[in-house]
Structures are given as structure tokens and as C-alpha cells.
Amino acid sequence: MSRAALAVKLGHEFADQSLFRTALTHRSFGSPHNERLEFLGDSVLNCAVATLLFKRFGDLPEGDLSRLRANLVRQDALHQLAVGLQLGTMLRLGEGELKSGGSQRPSILADAVEALIGAIYLDAGFEVAHRVIEVLYAPLLDDLKPGQAQKDAKTRLQEWLQGRKKPLPRYQLLAASGAAHQQRFEVSCEIENPPLRTIGQGASRRIAEQVAAENALKVLKA
Amino acid sequence: MSRAALAVKLGHEFADQSLFRTALTHRSFGSPHNERLEFLGDSVLNCAVATLLFKRFGDLPEGDLSRLRANLVRQDALHQLAVGLQLGTMLRLGEGELKSGGSQRPSILADAVEALIGAIYLDAGFEVAHRVIEVLYAPLLDDLKPGQAQKDAKTRLQEWLQGRKKPLPRYQLLAASGAAHQQRFEVSCEIENPPLRTIGQGASRRIAEQVAAENALKVLKA
Numbered sequence: 001m002s003r004a005a006l007a008v009k010l011g012h013e014f015a016d017q018s019l020f021r022t023a024l025t026h027r028s029f030g031s032p033h034n035e036r037l038e039f040l041g042d043s044v045l046n047c048a049v050a051t052l053l054f055k056r057f058g059d060l061p062e063g064d065l066s067r068l069r070a071n072l073v074r075q076d077a078l079h080q081l082a083v084g085l086q087l088g089t090m091l092r093l094g095e096g097e098l099k100s101g102g103s104q105r106p107s108i109l110a111d112a113v114e115a116l117i118g119a120i121y122l123d124a125g126f127e128v129a130h131r132v133i134e135v136l137y138a139p140l141l142d143d144l145k146p147g148q149a150q151k152d153a154k155t156r157l158q159e160w161l162q163g164r165k166k167p168l169p170r171y172q173l174l175a176a177s178g179a180a181h182q183q184r185f186e187v188s189c190e191i192e193n194p195p196l197r198t199i200g201q202g203a204s205r206r207i208a209e210q211v212a213a214e215n216a217l218k219v220l221k222a
Numbered sequence: 223m224s225r226a227a228l229a230v231k232l233g234h235e236f237a238d239q240s241l242f243r244t245a246l247t248h249r250s251f252g253s254p255h256n257e258r259l260e261f262l263g264d265s266v267l268n269c270a271v272a273t274l275l276f277k278r279f280g281d282l283p284e285g286d287l288s289r290l291r292a293n294l295v296r297q298d299a300l301h302q303l304a305v306g307l308q309l310g311t312m313l314r315l316g317e318g319e320l321k322s323g324g325s326q327r328p329s330i331l332a333d334a335v336e337a338l339i340g341a342i343y344l345d346a347g348f349e350v351a352h353r354v355i356e357v358l359y360a361p362l363l364d365d366l367k368p369g370q371a372q373k374d375a376k377t378r379l380q381e382w383l384q385g386r387k388k389p390l391p392r393y394q395l396l397a398a399s400g401a402a403h404q405q406r407f408e409v410s411c412e413i414e415n416p417p418l419r420t421i422g423q424g425a426s427r428r429i430a431e432q433v434a435a436e437n438a439l440k441v442l443k444a
Binding site for chain 2: 035036038039040042043044046047050051054060061062065066121125126127130
């Protein structure tokens with residue numbers, strides 16, 4: 001993908017193309033790289049997501065808002081956004097990093113999303129960056145069910161079982177495969193009563209456990 | 223102080239006075255209180271301070287910027303700002319909280335500063351909130367010496383001594399006085415070689431230690 005195509009996806013045409021280029025430059029490639037922009041973008045993202053949640057959920061207390069936000073700005077979520085934007089093909093990486101698959105490493109991709117947001121903020125101000133973030137996050141926000149979504153699936157499953165005085169679930173790692181930057185994990189979630197065993201897969205053990213718990217909840221609540 | 227006088231100090235006249243009132247209402251007083259505004263204001267503050275540092279220190283790497291920001295947005299700093307704004311007299315607190323000195327409690331005052339920033343942001347947008355923060359923080363920013371200031375005084379003192387192969391300083395609590403919400407601490411910092419003993423005072427043991435270390439550095443570098 002070209003930078004022009006990415007600009008269309010982001011909905012922002014950079015006045016200062018050097019900002020755009022820097023945002024896509026990993027430190028392994030040389031200077032200027034995107035780490036300072038990432039610092040800035042992280043804070044812009046936090047603020048914009050806080051605002052979106054504040055306005056969307058007018059009754060939610062501060063603790064729930066914080067928890068929802070933490071879920072939306074953590075590496076998993078940013079990595080997903082980066083994949084959607086096909087950022088991997090656009091990154092400028094040093095040769096070693098490129099060969100070891102850096103262009104698909106979740107941390108590098110997540111950082112680049114933050115750096116891009118920081119670059120848009122410098123290029124055009126807070127309101128424009130806020131609008132870009134609102135569009136990027138629209139699907140994630142639409143998926144939120146407050147009162148539910150602020151607790152993760154493992155927590156909800158545990159509470160469901162505790163509320164019924166049942167033993168807690170056990171999670172077990174079944175398989176981990178793939179190179180370092182694109183590992184896949186498979187985890188089982190076993191419940192004694194009612195007897196149930198579900199499977200989850202994901203890019204980290206944590207994600208796989210959450211998926212397995214979510215699958216268990218679907219069965220239990222069906 | 224009246225709210226009108228506070229508005230002048232802040233440099234912002236609220237279009238929506240109910241936002242202003244809510245920002246100054248502690249949860250002990252009743253609803254609506256300022257906790258949601260505090261959540262929002264915290265993120266606005268982080269973003270604005272990140273921006274001020276990013277622009278002021280064009281060469282500083284991301285880690286140093288993060289450290290500087292952490293110092294500027296933590297409770298001590300916000301408490302200082304609240305004292306400067308005389309927020310204590312303006313807060314709406316429940317009776318119990320009022321009697322136990324809540325209007326001078328650093329955490330309550332720091333939270334109210336964040337809530338006020340959140341209220342200004344909702345009332346007039348990011349740029350206005352950013353400008354208010356820039357004015358509030360101007361003295362603190364002018365005091366920063368990057369390369370120095372990103373490390374606290376205790377760290378700098380330790381490094382100064384280690385670099386000269388001298389034994390590390392010892393800190394000792396000499397006195398703590400005052401009611402819970404306005405305690406004063408006095409701490410000594412003792413150095414073996416060159417033999418030196420300095421004293422620091424402050425609203426927490428940590429602050430008193432930093433002041434004592436800063437005083438030791440002044441002597442050692444003189």
C-alpha cells in the first residue's frame with residue numbers, strides 16, 4: 001500500500017509529509033524515528049477515547065470508564081487497528097528487524113498506530129486527530145456493552161460460577177506455534193459443574209484464555 | 223473566594239456554570255460529583271502536558287519525556303496547583319469530610335484540579351483547556367532542567383556519590399507533626415564522605431527526602 005492510500009484510509013491528508021514518514025519509521029531504521037510521536041500519540045489517544053466513552057456512557061462511574069478505556073487502548077486493540085490499516089507493509093524497519101518479522105510484531109504495529117495519531121495531532125490539531133480516532137474506534141465502541149464489557153470474559157465467567165457456588169474454571173495451554181512475532185496459542189477452559197470444556201485461540205495466551213472463557217459463557221447462558 | 227474569582231484565576235469564564243459547580247463537588251457532598259470529570263480531566267492534562275514537553279524539548283527521547291510528565295501530573299504537583307488556586311475554600315464536601323479536614327487533603331485537592339480541567343474541556347474544547355494548563359504549568363515548566371530534572375534529587379545525589387565511589391547517603395525521619403491532612407515531615411540526609419548532613423521538610427516523607435537530597439547536592443556542587 002502507498003502512503004497516499006493509507007492517508008485515505010485514515011481520512012487525513014498530511015500537510016507535512018515528513019511527519020507522516022517519521023510516524024512510520026521504526027528506530028531500527030534510523031533517525032528521526034517514531035518514538036517521540038508515539039509518546040505524544042499515546043496521550044492523544046487516551047484523551048480522545050476517554051472523551052468518546054464519557055459522552056457515550058453518561059451514567060457510567062469513573063472506575064468503569066477507566067476499565068473500558070484500558071481495554072480499548074492496549075496493545076491488542078491497537079494491533080488490530082494496525083492490521084486493519086495494513087500498516088505492516090508501510091513500516092520502515094532496519095534490515096535485521098525486517099528479516100526477523102518485525103513488520104508483523106504486535107508491539108511495533110501498535111506503537112506505529114500511536115505514532116500516526118501523534119503525527120496527525122501535530123499536523124492538524126486535536127479536533128482532527130479526535131475525529132480520526134472516532135472513526136477508527138467506531139466498530140470497537142459499537143461492540144461495547146457497558147456493565148458487561150468493562151469486565152473481561154474470564155472475570156465474568158468466574159463471577160457466574162461463584163454466584164452459583166460452583167468450582168472455578170481451569171485453563172490449560174494446549175499448543176503454541178509459529179515464529180516469535182506471529183505465535184498462535186490454543187487454550188482449553190474446563191468447568192466441572194456443569195461439565196464443559198471449551199477451546200480458545202489467539203495471538204497470546206491471555207487472549208486465548210479470554211476467548212475460551214467467552215465461549216464457555218455462551219454455552220452456559222444459552 | 224468566589225467561583226467568579228476562581229474563573230478569573232483560571233482564565234476561563236464557564237458558559238455552563240453547572241459544569242463548574244460539579245467540578246468542585248466531592249462525592250461526599252452528593253451527586254452529581256466530580257469523579258467522571260476527574261477521569262476526563264486527567265486525560266486532557268496528560269495530553270496537554272505531553273504536548274508542552276514535546277514542543278519544549280525537541281531533542282529529548284521518549285523515556286525522558288515520560289519521566290518529566292509523570293513528575294508534572296502527579297499528586298504533589300496538582301496539590302501545589304490547587305493551593306495556588308485556593309481551591310480548598312471552594313470545594314463542596316459532605317459534613318464528615320469537611321470536619322475531618324477534607325478541604326485540605328492533597329488527594330481531594332489534586333482530584334479537583336483534574337475535574338476542573340475536565341470541566342473546562344467540556345465547556346470550551348481542547349484548545350481552551352490546553353491554554354489554561356499551559357498558564358497553570360508555566361512556572362513548573364520553567365523550573366525544568368532536562369537531563370537533570372527528569373531524575374529526582376535522590377537519584378542524582380546517589381549517582382553523584384556512586385560516580386566518585388563514595389558511600390550512599392542515609393535518610394532519617396526526624397519529625398512528623400500536624401493532623402492527618404496537613405502533616406509536616408522533617409528528614410535528614412547524612413553523607414559520610416565528604417561529611418555532610420542536610421535537612422529537608424515537606425508534606426510527605428518522600429518530598430522531605432527529596433528536599434534534603436537537593437540541599438545536599440547544592441552543597442556538594444558549590
